Amino acid sequence: MAKIYAYGIRKDEEPYLNEWAKNHADVTVDYTAELLTPETAAQAAGADGVVVYQQLDYTAETLQALADQGVTKMSLRNVGIDNIDMAKAKELGFEITNVPVYSPNAIAEHAAIQTARILRQSKKLDKKIENGDLRWAPTIGREVRDQVVGVVGTGHIGQVFMQIMEGFGAKVIAYDVFKDPELEKKGYYVSLDEIYAQADVISLHVPALESTIHMINDETIAKMKDDAVLVNVSRGPLVDTDAVIRALDSGKLFGFVMDTYEDEVGIFNEDWQGKEFPDARLNDLIHRDNVLVTPHTAFYTTHAVRNMVLKAFDNNLALVKGEEPETPVKVG
Numbered sequence: 001m002a003k004i005y006a007y008g009i010r011k012d013e014e015p016y017l018n019e020w021a022k023n024h025a026d027v028t029v030d031y032t033a034e035l036l037t038p039e040t041a042a043q044a045a046g047a048d049g050v051v052v053y054q055q056l057d058y059t060a061e062t063l064q065a066l067a068d069q070g071v072t073k074m075s076l077r078n079v080g081i082d083n084i085d086m087a088k089a090k091e092l093g094f095e096i097t098n099v100p101v102y103s104p105n106a107i108a109e110h111a112a113i114q115t116a117r118i119l120r121q122s123k124k125l126d127k128k129i130e131n132g133d134l135r136w137a138p139t140i141g142r143e144v145r146d147q148v149v150g151v152v153g154t155g156h157i158g159q160v161f162m163q164i165m166e167g168f169g170a171k172v173i174a175y176d177v178f179k180d181p182e183l184e185k186k187g188y189y190v191s192l193d194e195i196y197a198q199a200d201v202i203s204l205h206v207p208a209l210e211s212t213i214h215m216i217n218d219e220t221i222a223k224m225k226d227d228a229v230l231v232n233v234s235r236g237p238l239v240d241t242d243a244v245i246r247a248l249d250s251g252k253l254f255g256f257v258m259d260t261y262e263d264e265v266g267i268f269n270e271d272w273q274g275k276e277f278p279d280a281r282l283n284d285l286i287h288r289d290n291v292l293v294t295p296h297t298a299f300y301t302t303h304a305v306r307n308m309v310l311k312a313f314d315n316n317l318a319l320v321k322g323e324e325p326e327t328p329v330k331v332g
């Protein structure tokens with residue numbers, strides 16, 4: 001009987017792990033909340049494969065410790081593979097899978113909800129109401145249908161975001177280095193400069209690459225319309241945060257949605273209550289009325305988490321059975 005051992009299983013993942021195990025009575029599934037480290041690797045003894053998800057590096061030492069248990073089939077429940085020592089993984093003959101697409105809607109919906117909140121100035125309004133100020137003015141909203149929404153990156157998430165914005169009645173324009181033929185036929189694509197010049201809302205849905213890091217900077221912000229809204233639920237490094245702060249201070253930007261932050265590692269998904277907050281710049285952004293900060297939670301929905309767990313286990317079982325997994329990762 002095949003055996004799969006899972007690391008770093010959170011409480012919210014347990015029901016989906018149990019669902020998968022129930023549907024695969026021929027597989028023994030065991031798990032721990034602990035992350036995979038050189039010390040915990042021994043827990044996988046006797047397993048045919050492991051399912052993992054962590055920010056912590058999969059170091060050469062960790063991979064070696066796992067291989068010492070005879071385990072070299074590893075399935076990630078997330079997308080990112082940059083924390084794996086690939087050279088060592090190759091040397092040890094690891095087979096690895098990830099889950100590149102688990103729910104584009106989770107992220108696109110989050111972007112859409114936050115965009116609408118910025119346009120309605122809802123953070124400011126909520127604060128006023130909490131304080132007993134129930135006057136309307138000057139907290140007036142902008143309707144989504146009156147906005148030109150510029151979508152940068154028309155992959156899985158960008159396309160869902162486009163549909164949602166169109167559902168609200170917005171005019172959508174888009175830019176991508178690789179044009180989707182269907183979208184091109186429908187005439188969505190414009191140049192990046194046209195996005196900056198025409199869009200009232202600019203939403204980023206591209207990966208962080210050399211060509212996209214700090215693509216939003218003083219120069220590109222200067223090309224934007226006054227009162228533009230910037231939305232980054234993609235990757236923190238896309239945005240020069242200091243430039244955005246300057247644009248918020250000057251009033252050039254109407255608002256900023258950020259689910260990702262260039263310095264987020266070690267800060268997001270931690271509890272800072274009762275402790276000294278480690279980042280003054282982020283603290284300042286969090287407390288602005290026209291900035292909506294969320295700690296990389298756009299993906300965090302029941303639908304997405306379920307898919308991450310089920311797809312990772314499906315992939316791992318395929319590896320264990322010697323079959324082609326749905327989403328293999330190139331090792332090396």
Ligand SMILES: NC(=O)c1ccc[n+]([C@@H]2O[C@H](COP(=O)([O-])OP(=O)(O)OC[C@H]3O[C@@H](n4cnc5c(N)ncnc54)[C@H](O)[C@@H]3O)[C@@H](O)[C@H]2O)c1
Pocket residue numbers: 100104107152153154155156157158175176177178205206207208209211212233234235259260296297298299300
């Ligand atoms: N906040 C979250 O919780 C969360 C969760 C998942 C993904 N993301 C991020 O969302 C982003 C988009 O994810 P996806 O699943 O839609 O990816 P995807 O690969 O489906 O789409 C990315 C698109 O960006 C385009 N692109 C690449 N370089 C470009 C450039 N220089 N200029 C313009 N377009 C470019 C690609 O052609 C592609 O169409 C990724 O950066 C991903 O890391 C965030």
